[in-house]
Amino acid sequence: MKLLEGVVRPYAWGSRTSIATIRGLPTPSPHPEAELWFGAHPAGPSTCVDGSGQATTLLAEIDAHPTDALGESAVGEFGPRLPFLLKILAANEALSLQAHPSAEQAAEGYARENALGLAADAPERNYRDGWHKPEVIVAVTEFDALAGFRDPRQTVDLLRELQVAELDPYLGMLAGQPDSNGLRALFTTWITLPEAVIATLVPAVLDAAVGVLAAGDCEFRAELQTLLELGEAYPRDPGVLAALLLNRIHLEPGEALFLSAGNLHAYLQGTGVEIMANSDNVLRGGLTPKHIDVPELLRVLDFTPVSRDDLSPAVRTVNAERIYLTPAREFRLSRIELDGTGLHHASSISFDMPGPQILAVLRGIVEVRSATGGPTTVRAGQAIWISDDDPDVVVRAASAKVTFFRALVPVPHHARG
Template sequence: MDRLDNTVRPYAWGSTTAIPALLGTEPTGEPQAELWMGAHPGAPSRLDRGAGPVTLADVIDADPDGELGEAVTGRFGPRLPFLLKLLAADAPLSLQVHPDPAQAESGFADEERRGVPLDAPHRTYKDAHHKPELICALTPFEGLCGFRPAAEAAALLDGLGVDSLKPYADILRAATPASDALREVFTAVLTADPEAMAGTVRAAAEAAGRLAGEPGPHAAALAAYASLARHHPGDPGVIAAMLLHHVQLRPGEALHLGAGVPHAYLRGFGVEIMANSDNVLRCGLTPKHVDVPELLRVTRFEPTAPAVLRPEAVDGEETYETPAEEFRLSRFVRAEGEAPRRLPPGRPQIVLCTAGSALLTAGDGRELPLRPGESAFVPAGEEIQLSGPGTVFRATVAA
């Protein structure tokens, strides 16, 4: 087991205080959006086994079977298939979807054939992998996820009283099946004349802000849409977001994001785990490239209830079950004096402390204490004991 030295990513939407407060460090005044734990080539964690700091990616490259286990390398190749993060958002992230495995593989191969550079701003597929995700809230967390039923979306748009939204509401009420209606409106919003759409966004945002203060089933969602427009004035993604469910997570609840489901994180602090991929197709709320034809091919337009998860507890380990094979996230909330817990070997693990303290003990007696925000990598062949009063997240491979 090895303590990890992790990189903070300073994206503009990040909180200036949440990650420093957890780590017990002074804020820099700059956004600290994500703390990455894993072997992603963009910011691999570092560790020191006595010969100086090296990246976790280099450690795995030197002995994939020893670090990951033969079952993992046989299924996913010589790479850690997940990335664990602390994510701290003070402003909305882009509205986006992720491809399924077949779409990612074919999309990547197509862009490779056409010679699109990997770092080109118009490149859509960075690799050949899909990107399921899970976010677990450490604080109240707000996001958007999945299409509303068409009739519900029509009622929300109608309630704003904006003339230029009425044609979209009419389509949502009249077209069948609901997936066709959602596709037609989503496409129309993203391909509309930019100047005309900017006016619609302004009017819709003003109405949403005004109505958010009144009692009603959509008050919190309307406040969120008005906030989106303040951060992204005139962006068609604001109207596209109104077709989606507004989700509010309580601490300990999680949201699973599967392929083709449009989503955006809005605000909050949480632990995120995902398949180790960079494939994101953006719908809006971003200055980055929006590939509308590919986006429409990948997006699933069926109304989808948000996949809000509460952990399933077995013998003190609370697990967030998802269909993803690349990762499995669980949590231990341990009391003072609680007996040590064995963390079985066989697959690679990253252990993260988020409250209190934790102590990892190896079979040979080596000990590694963890404070909030600190993490450790445990190779597949190592069995450890977890003790100490605190909250600990365990990331490993499901399959």
């Protein structure tokens, strides 16, 4: 059991206040802080500190004794690597439209690009490893996202509401085939439009959105406001049009999205806790100056229409623990609230599940104690690493209000002994 210090990733879309506030640091921060990583990713492994103050990286800790750290079951399935990455994500601007491959697509694509001799850091490389990348985002603040292709009939209603003559040919494509095939045809057409066409079509759509919003009540107000924001930031990007095809989702704190392979999505704004399979495979679809491989993106995308309910993971509550259930084998995420006064929530909770675990504190202070040692104090913005060979722990609230997240590898029942 060791204290973890996260690694800040200073991407341009990040916030200058959110992560710093959680960590109790002055705001605004000198640079945007987009993500705070807790894990053993080679590009940013957390620092772990033992009770005597000795520090190393979590990556080195796992590499030195993988079975002790991860357990036989996790090593047998995923190899000697932590199969998940836990993050605090703080978006002040929209991220790129993106999707992730399935396990089979990732393995095939990685092997194919290796055979072509592409350098690991080549900008045109799509597959930087052989793993898939399912992910869950749980809102900490109000959180907005685009995710999944919405019901095409609703999209037809949205496009008709705009009343843009230049959109009529594209509207007809979807109205005549309001299914996954129509979505594929329209998305493919938009993503491959010549820049000269984009330069006239996007402004016409944005002008129409302004008019619809100014006219008063509109069923698609949130969608059109997002369209205007994206159009201002990326006026010549076909991803602005593609955003019209996706569900525009608003999450309240504690609500979550599960994004499986092939789901086109973009986080728009807000702070959340994200957990994902430990992979760097991203196929971008717009709202970015980075490389977009359209043929490969189209191979990966799932155009099956989905609703918000389809993307919301089931939730099981066990005492103070709110568990977000997904089919991902690499991770399980849960949210725990404790109350040091004992008035509104339990003041402590015990954990005994085998396998590696990370507990990341978002609010307040906890003390984590095992049967073999004294308590470790973990403050907001810090985390604690619990390896497979550590004894069971008890987490106690050391402040009035505590919120922390628990990430683990869901060991199959037959492997628990």
